Amino acid sequence: MSIRKFDTKVQHLKYKVLREVAKQAWNDTLYDNLLEIPKIIVPGNKPTMRCCVYKERAILEERIKIAMGGDKNFSNPIEVIDIACDECPVGGYEVTNACRGCLAHRCEDVCKFGAISFDHNYVAHIDKDKCKECGACAKVCPYSAIVIRRRPCENACKVKAISMDENKAAKINDEKCISCGACVYQCPFGAIMDKSYILNVIDLIKNQEHGDYKLYCVVAPSISSQFIYAKLGQVISGIKQLGFHTVVEAALGADMVSASESRELAEKGFLTSSCCPAFVDFIEKNFPQMKQYISHNLSPMATIAKYIKKTTPNAKIVFIGPCTAKKAEIQKESVKPYVDAVLTFEELQALFDSRDIDITTLDEDVLDNASYFGRIFARSGGLTDAIAQALKEQGLDKDFIFKPCSCDGIEACKLALLKKSKGVLDANFIEGMACIGGCIGGAGCLTHGEKNKAEVDKYGKEAMEKTISEAIKIL
Amino acid sequence: MKITVCIGSSCHLKGSKQIVEQLRHFIEENGLNNMVELGATFCMGRCQKGVSVSIGEKFYSLTPENVNEFFNKHVLGEI
Numbered sequence: 281m282s283i284r285k286f287d288t289k290v291q292h293l294k295y296k297v298l299r300e301v302a303k304q305a306w307n308d309t310l311y312d313n314l315l316e317i318p319k320i321i322v323p324g325n326k327p328t329m330r331c332c333v334y335k336e337r338a339i340l341e342e343r344i345k346i347a348m349g350g351d352k353n354f355s356n357p358i359e360v361i362d363i364a365c366d367e368c369p370v371g372g373y374e375v376t377n378a379c380r381g382c383l384a385h386r387c388e389d390v391c392k393f394g395a396i397s398f399d400h401n402y403v404a405h406i407d408k409d410k411c412k413e414c415g416a417c418a419k420v421c422p423y424s425a426i427v428i429r430r431r432p433c434e435n436a437c438k439v440k441a442i443s444m445d446e447n448k449a450a451k452i453n454d455e456k457c458i459s460c461g462a463c464v465y466q467c468p469f470g471a472i473m474d475k476s477y478i479l480n481v482i483d484l485i486k487n488q489e490h491g492d493y494k495l496y497c498v499v500a501p502s503i504s505s506q507f508i509y510a511k512l513g514q515v516i517s518g519i520k521q522l523g524f525h526t527v528v529e530a531a532l533g534a535d536m537v538s539a540s541e542s543r544e545l546a547e548k549g550f551l552t553s554s555c556c557p558a559f560v561d562f563i564e565k566n567f568p569q570m571k572q573y574i575s576h577n578l579s580p581m582a583t584i585a586k587y588i589k590k591t592t593p594n595a596k597i598v599f600i601g602p603c604t605a606k607k608a609e610i611q612k613e614s615v616k617p618y619v620d621a622v623l624t625f626e627e628l629q630a631l632f633d634s635r636d637i638d639i640t641t642l643d644e645d646v647l648d649n650a651s652y653f654g655r656i657f658a659r660s661g662g663l664t665d666a667i668a669q670a671l672k673e674q675g676l677d678k679d680f681i682f683k684p685c686s687c688d689g690i691e692a693c694k695l696a697l698l699k700k701s702k703g704v705l706d707a708n709f710i711e712g713m714a715c716i717g718g719c720i721g722g723a724g725c726l727t728h729g730e731k732n733k734a735e736v737d738k739y740g741k742e743a744m745e746k747t748i749s750e751a752i753k754i755l
Numbered sequence: 756m757k758i759t760v761c762i763g764s765s766c767h768l769k770g771s772k773q774i775v776e777q778l779r780h781f782i783e784e785n786g787l788n789n790m791v792e793l794g795a796t797f798c799m800g801r802c803q804k805g806v807s808v809s810i811g812e813k814f815y816s817l818t819p820e821n822v823n824e825f826f827n828k829h830v831l832g833e834i
Binding site: 525646 | 798
């Protein structure tokens with residue numbers, strides 16, 4: 281990696297697969313060279329990642345399948361590559377050698393399940409059959425001698441959708457999975473991937489020439505924190521060079537959502553946001569009784585896409601963003617007619633490089649439709665700020681007292697929903713973002729950095745339109 | 756008659772919002788609400804010549820200064 285475009289080598293490997301698949305697809309040689317791609321990526325006979333090149337190539341074949349759309353029998357865009365799963369040890373709570381065999385035995389006293397016993401050196405042991413993994417012992421040990429050993433994927437999955445199959449490989453429970461992609465980003469072996477629709481997008485671009493449609497790209501505002509090695513205007517030029525007719529900000533859809541969601545909120549008195557598809561999925565799967573409170577607005581992506589298709593009936597739309605759950609969202613009946621495909625920023629990078637487009641050499645194009653408020657939807661708390669602003673702009677803040685609860689990450693969302701369901705939530709609006717930090721923490725981001733929030737705010741301030749009503753006036 | 760104004764980024768930066776407001780005003784002033792439909796589209800692919808406006812197959816380059824002239828000639832004149 282000459283320029284550091286990704287956070288991890290796992291992302292880089294996935295990128296190489298996507299880039300190669302795309303390259304072959306542009307040349308119409310994908311099906312002729314399909315079996316050669318693993319060798320192109322792992323040449324020679326010396327392994328660089330696994331026990332032998334044959335295993336490396338076998339796993340690459342699986343990655344190629346997922347890069348080509350993955351298993352069509354399952355709608356979940358998140359898929360496990362079982363042969364890539366390292367079957368990490370799952371110890372649960374374990375006593376380390378920091379245990380000094382003390383007298384106090386707080387661990388034993390606090391354990392409600394009688395799982396702690398002591399050997400002849402008075403060192404604690406945990407009976408796995410009795411342990412319920414409550415963690416109480418780890419909390420009280422004065423030496424911090426008890427630790428939890430969990431698989432990175434299970435640890436990343438805060439909705440507890442990951443377990444082990446009979447071969448100890450990771451298994452996703454689609455009934456619980458919200459497709460947020462946290463496991464994809466966290467698995468150190470790259471054994472979980474998001475299905476790619478990069479081939480659909482290449483087809484859409486190619487067929488545009490003799491098709492009767494124009495291909496629009498709707499881009500998420502979190503793009504301001506991505507492709508940091510180039511200017512945003514150069515990224516826009518790059519997208520157009522790939523063959524898109526034009527690029528429109530999803531943030532303008534966010535402005536439209538803020539305006540109508542604030543009215544819905546003032547009318548109904550309580551609402552949860554509906555922008556984050558993983559959050560909406562989480563409510564539907566875990567708090568069905570709360571479904572009635574979900575805002576009826578489509579997400580900003582779907583809202584702007586709907587508008588584009590209304591005004592330009594021969595438009596086809598590809599959304600590019602940080603999100604793997606968007607790949608599930610566009611399968612919904614309510615969204616399907618508006619968005620034709622979803623790509624992540626990782627996949628956009630692969631597309632650029634499959635065409636040898638070096639965006640740093642391009643002129644800067646413009647991207648300016650939305651307001652500051654639409655743009656800050658990309659980070660946690662931004663949606664709440666936008667709703668407060670929209671209430672104010674529409675004069676709704678006089679009779680309605682806005683009490684927001686911004687939830688940063690799915691665990692915070694769960695807590696707020698739990699409180700609401702028990703009638704003890706002191707708020708009338710829940711902003712739910714499944715990823716920590718909001719969309720800038722999405723699994724499809726190239727990089728995740730400390731400065732991302734500041735980048736989003738900076739981009740927000742650069743918007744020509746300063747208010748939501750000014751931004752949507754034109755529509 | 757349908758007038759379509761480009762609201763893509765490039766035209767937006769050149770003032771398509773103002774053009775839309777001026778056209779709305781003229782349409783209202785002349786009582787043409789039932790005869791002239793004002794629409795928008797993202798990008799007509801004529802970014803250099805913005806603000807781009809189309810009536811049917813014909814394209815026009817508008818600025819806040821020449822909207823009046825455009826309206827008299829191509830809207831009132833054709834209706």
